[in-house]
Amino acid sequence: xxxxxxxxxxxxxxxxxxxxxxxxxxxxxxxxxxxxxxxxxxxxxxxxxxxxxxxxxxxxxxxxxxxxxxxxxxxxxxxxxxxxxxxxxxxxxxxxxxxxxxxxxxxxxxxxxxxxxxxxxxxxxxxxxxxxxxxxxxxxxxxxxxxxxxxxxxxxxxxxxxxxxxxxxxxxxxxxxxxxxxxxxxxxxxxxxxxxxxxxxxxxxxxxxxxxxxxxxxxxxxxxxxxxxxxxxxxxxxxxxxxxxxxxxxxxxxxxxxxxxxxxxxxxxxxxxxxxxxxxxxxxxxxxxxxxxxxxxxxxxxxxxxxxxxxxxxxxxxxxxxxxxxxxxxxxxxxxxxxxxxxxxxxxxxxxxxxxxxxxxxxxxxxxxxxxxxxxxxxxxxxxxxxxxxxxxxxxxxxxxxxxxxxxxxxxxxxxxx
Amino acid sequence: xxxxxxxxxxxxxxxxxxxxxxxxxxxxxxxxxxxxxxxxxxxxxxxxxxxxxxxxxxxxxxxxxxxxxxxxxxxxxxxxxxxxxxxxxxxxxxxxxxxxxxxxxxxxxxxxxxxxxxxxxxxxxxxxxxxxxxxxxxxxxxxxxxxxxxxxxxxxxxxxxxxxxxxxxxxxxxxxxxxxxxxxxxxxxxxxxxxxxxxxxxxxxxxxxxxxxxxxxxxxxxxxxxxxxxxxxxxxxxxxxxxxxxxxxxxxxxxxxxxxxxx
Numbered sequence: 146x147x148x149x150x151x152x153x154x155x156x157x158x159x160x161x162x163x164x165x166x167x168x169x170x171x172x173x174x175x176x177x178x179x180x181x182x183x184x185x186x187x188x189x190x191x192x193x194x195x196x197x198x199x200x201x202x203x204x205x206x207x208x209x210x211x212x213x214x215x216x217x218x219x220x221x222x223x224x225x226x227x228x229x230x231x232x233x234x235x236x237x238x239x240x241x242x243x244x245x246x247x248x249x250x251x252x253x254x255x256x257x258x259x260x261x262x263x264x265x266x267x268x269x270x271x272x273x274x275x276x277x278x279x280x281x282x283x284x285x286x287x288x289x290x291x292x293x294x295x296x297x298x299x300x301x302x303x304x305x306x307x308x309x310x311x312x313x314x315x316x317x318x319x320x321x322x323x324x325x326x327x328x329x330x331x332x333x334x335x336x337x338x339x340x341x342x343x344x345x346x347x348x349x350x351x352x353x354x355x356x357x358x359x360x361x362x363x364x365x366x367x368x369x370x371x372x373x374x375x376x377x378x379x380x381x382x383x384x385x386x387x388x389x390x391x392x393x394x395x396x397x398x399x400x401x402x403x404x405x406x407x408x409x410x411x412x413x414x415x416x417x418x419x420x421x422x423x424x425x426x427x428x429x430x431x432x433x434x435x436x437x438x439x440x441x442x443x444x445x446x447x448x449x450x451x452x453x454x455x456x457x458x459x460x461x462x463x464x465x466x467x468x469x470x471x472x473x474x475x476x477x478x479x480x481x482x483x484x485x486x487x488x489x490x491x492x493x494x495x496x497x498x499x500x501x502x503x504x505x506x507x508x509x510x511x512x513x514x515x516x517x518x519x520x521x522x523x524x525x526x527x528x529x530x531x532x533x534x535x536x537x538x539x540x541x542x543x544x545x546x547x548x549x550x551x552x553x554x555x556x557x558x559x560x561x562x563x
Numbered sequence: 564x565x566x567x568x569x570x571x572x573x574x575x576x577x578x579x580x581x582x583x584x585x586x587x588x589x590x591x592x593x594x595x596x597x598x599x600x601x602x603x604x605x606x607x608x609x610x611x612x613x614x615x616x617x618x619x620x621x622x623x624x625x626x627x628x629x630x631x632x633x634x635x636x637x638x639x640x641x642x643x644x645x646x647x648x649x650x651x652x653x654x655x656x657x658x659x660x661x662x663x664x665x666x667x668x669x670x671x672x673x674x675x676x677x678x679x680x681x682x683x684x685x686x687x688x689x690x691x692x693x694x695x696x697x698x699x700x701x702x703x704x705x706x707x708x709x710x711x712x713x714x715x716x717x718x719x720x721x722x723x724x725x726x727x728x729x730x731x732x733x734x735x736x737x738x739x740x741x742x743x744x745x746x747x748x749x750x751x752x753x754x755x756x757x758x759x760x761x762x763x764x765x766x767x768x769x770x771x772x773x774x775x776x777x778x779x780x781x782x783x784x785x786x787x788x789x790x791x792x793x794x795x796x797x798x799x800x801x802x803x804x805x806x807x808x809x810x811x812x813x814x815x816x817x818x819x820x821x822x823x824x825x826x
Contacts, residue, residue, distance in 0.1 A: 219686055252795050261797045262632070320795055322690065323764060325738035330767040330795070361765070 149465060153472035157480075164477055170440075171481025171540060172488055174433065175532045179489025183522035184496070185423045188514055189416065190523055191342075194377060195515040196412060199343040201405040202279050202372035204385050206230055206241075206392075209401045211369060218248040218267070220324040223367030224400060230371055233391060239375060239384070240278040243368040245270035245358050249321030251309075251351065259310045266305070266349045268319065270358030270368075279374040282339060282352070289313035289337035292354050298336035302347035306338045313338060319353075323363045331361045343515045381405065412515070419514075439543040446470060446547040453551050454559025463552045470548040471541045478540025482533045490529065496522040605715040608729050611754040612747075613709065615784050618810040620645050626656075628802040629696045638694050649819040659694060665824045671700055674824045681824055690741070697770065697791040697801040701741055712737040713745070723748045723757040742769070753777070753784045768794045781810055 157164050197203055207215070211222035224230060227243040234241040247270070252263045273292040277283045283291050287303050299319075301311065311317070312335070319331040333353065341347045359366065373388075375381060381404040388402040406413060446453075456466055500519035551559065626639045638659055644650040650666040661676035671684040684691075689701040713733035721730045728748035735743045744766070748758040759772040776788035785808060793799035817823055 214686065217686065217688060221686075263796050318767075318795065320763070320769070322741075326690070326741060327735070327738070327743045328741055328761075328763040328769055330763040330765045330769070363764075 146468075149469045150472060152469050153476055156469075156473050157476045164480065167477045168481035168484060171478060171536050172484035175482055175485025175536045176488035176492065178532050179486065179525075179529055180492045180496075180522065181426065182528045183489075183493040183525055184501075184520065185426075186525050187497070187521045187523040189420075191521065192416075192514040195343040196409055197377065197405050198281055199285075199341050199346050200515065201408040203375035203379065203381050204239075204373040204388065204402050204404055205408055206234070206371045206373070206388065206400050206402050207369060209399055212401050212403060218246055218369070220245075220247055220322065220362060220364070220369065221326075223324070223364065223369055224371065225365075225367050227366075227368045227371055229395075230392070230397070230400065233395060234371070234373060234388060237388070237391070239373050239388075241371050241373045242272060242276050242279045243355065244272075244276075244370050244372055245355065245362070245364060246369045247321055247358070247362065249319050252318040252320060253309060253311070253315075257312075257315050262309060263320075264305075264309065264349070266351050268321065268351045268353055268358070270353050270355045270362075272355040279372050282341065282346075285339040285341045287338050287340040289335065291337055292352060293336075294354050294356050296336065296354060297331070297333045297357060298354070299333045300337040300339055300352040301335060302350060303338050303340040304344070304347045305349055305351075306335070308348075311335055311338075319351075321362070323361070324365070324367070325363060327363075329361055331357070333357075345515060439539075443543070443547050446544060446551065450551050450554070450559050450562040453548075454554070454556050454562065457552075457556045457559065466552065467545070467548050471544050474544030475537055475541045478537035481540070482536030485536060486529055486533050489532070490524075493522045493524055497524065603729075605717040605729075605731050606710060608717070608731060608749050608754070609710060609715055609747075612749050612756060615753075615755055616786070617647050618644065618783070620812055620814045621808060621810045622812055622814070623805050623809075624807040625803065625805040627694070627696055627698075628804070629694070630798060630800050630802075631695065632796075632798055636695065638696075643814050643818050645814055645816075645819065651819055651823065654694070662694075663824050664693070664700070665819060665821070667819055672821065672824055679825070681821060697793050697799065698803075699741070709733070712740045718746070720751070721748060723750075726757055727751045728757050755784050755786050770794060778805075778808070780808065783810070785810075 206224070208222045208224055211219060214222060223245075224243075231241045231243065247268050248265070249268055250263050250265045254261050271280075271282075271292065273294055282300075286300075289300075292298060292300050299317065306312070315335045317333055317335065319329075319333060321329050321331070323329050331353075339347070339352075355368075358364065375384060385402040385404050389400075392398075392400050392402070453466060453470075457463070498521075500521045502519050554562075621642075621644045623642045623644075624640075625642070626637055629636045629638065637656065638654060639656040640652050640654045642650060642652040648666075648668045650664075652664045654660060654662045661674075663674040665672040665674070671689060673682045673684060674680070675682070684700055690699050692699055693702075712735060714736050716732045716734070718730040718732050721728055728750055731747045731749060733745040733747065742761040743764045744762040746760040746762075747756045749756050755774055755777055756772075757774055759770075760768055761770040761772070763769050771792045771794055772789060773792075774786040774789045777784050777786045779785070785805075787805040787808065789803045791801045791803065
């Protein structure tokens with residue numbers, strides 16, 4: 146065995162050019178695979194974080210009937226005494242804030258806008274004094290100022306502002322319905338423009354002070370939801386269940402606590418499909434790399450059929466020759482995998498700090514991810530180790546097939562092979 | 564108080580012998596708009612107007628011309644109705660062909676032939692626009708309860724396009740109506756509304772509806788062309804045109820059944 150290992154090593158160093166070219170093909174394949182995986186994982190994790198931080202929160206408490214009809218944003222299915230529930234949740238050391246979510250249309254007119262128009266949007270009434278306990282929206286303020294209670298002002302996303310040609314200080318009219326269903330119009334001014342990393346918020350959600358909404362929508366203190374913030378790694382299902390139990394203990398049976406996974410079922414369904422798509426993409430990258438490796442390995446072995454014949458003529462057993470060639474291929478795979486892992490890790494490191502700006506894609510196309518611009522790669526050690534091992538194993542497997550074929554030939558044919 | 568006493572004394576002196584109580588009643592009646600308008604109550608005006616709009620049975624062929632900032636779209640339909648409670652509308656235009664709306668009392672059902680599915684509309688879903696027009700599904704259910712849902716006040720008399728009209732104000736007493744306040748100009752002679760203004764809770768004019776043409780049939784004055792304009796948006800209107808109307812024709816009860824909807 147020692148002899149075979151030594152022979153394989155000698156062959157590797159003897160055919161240096163071939164070794165370098167073949168190992169480079171493996172390195173590029175493995176490097177690209179590691180980078181793609183890190184890029185897709187980064188997008189997924191960033192997207193999930195942006196979904197929780199800016200859209201769903203970790204857990205949301207709402208009326209059970211509101212939950213059933215939430216797509217229609219019904220204002221008549223509300224939580225009447227939000228402060229009682231918020232106090233209860235805060236006693237569990239979980240920050241919670243009330244919100245009113247409602248649908249409507251914003252109407253704007255020529256001068257100061259470029260043209261007249263109306264756009265259906267979703268509105269969220271927030272308590273400006275405490276909303277940032279759960280949603281870090283304040284940090285995303287790009288221009289103007291954050292909302293203030295009692296002011297007839299709104300805050301809009303930068304993409305939406307750009308679409309309608311709005312700037313800070315511009316007036317808008319909101320057409321919506323009150324809790325009982327009366328048509329209502331609210332004249333407001335744009336106080337601030339936010340640049341939120343979540344495109345759903347940046348593209349069509351308008352924030353308004355809670356007391357203004359409460360007054361104009363005749364909510365009588367009722368809210369549609371209470372949102373809670375937990376660390377990203379927290380067991381949200383368990384906490385939601387615990388909250389529901391506490392609510393029941395207090396005799397509040399009409400409320401439900403839903404996790405971000407319940408709230409973003411469409412997103413998760415898309416994410417599963419995306420993951421399947423990503424796996425196909427990774428498989429393609431893998432196949433391309435494998436074909437490259439196998440091609441060079443095949444060429445490397447076929448051009449050495451005469452050498453193989455000579456080894457057999459000198460009395461070396463077929464099994465020994467096979468092992469020697471497989472070990473040689475494994476050596477090439479090892480060199481390629483080491484280089485590929487270093488190459489892939491370097492690119493991952495580079496883009497985990499610099500990021501890749503995809504805002505031009507996300508702005509004009511809803512790709513499902515909750516990302517607005519820069520995507521960062523995320524280091525995935527599991528995939529790096531797997532790619533490293535697979536690089537070696539594949540090289541060895543691919544070497545087996547042509548070696549086997551060459552060994553089936555007559556020794557004289559091998560020696561005559563050109 | 565002394566001022567009124569002095570005034571009463573003066574009037575008594577002038578008119579000589581007319582009893583004070585009778586005088587005050589006369590003054591009140593003189594300044595009351597209802598009296599000016601020949602003693603008819605606002606509720607009666609509204610009832611007479613609704614009589615022209617509700618038929619025992621009716622079959623209508625018509626179209627809606629919907630205009631928004633993207634352009635104009637024409638939707639044709641055939642409808643059958645029985646009294647205030649039952650109506651079936653079937654759309655016949657190319658892109659909407661086979662879509663149906665069934666109203667049975669306060670229940671509204673939609674049928675989409677492509678999906679072969681019947682959807683019951685309720686709650687917030689009733690607020691959706693009918694095929695992108697300025698009419699919502701709740702506009703189709705609301706009118707029959709007008710007198711139950713609104714307090715009617717006669718504001719006076721005004722001319723609309725040269726027609727003398729009663730000016731009625733409707734203020735919502737029920738919370739299940741979309742518009743908290745409406746002003747109707749009802750033709751004094753024909754008892755059809757010439758113009759309707761619909762306001763938001765803040766008092767902003769949202770929609771204006773005008774009758775531009777009517778016809779007479781079976782002793783009734785039936786509006787056949789009306790225009791609904793969204794006053795919040797420029798270039799947003801819906802023209803509702805009745806091309807053919809037959810009233811008092813026999814319509815089987817099954818026409819308004821859920822089974823008929825899926826046929």
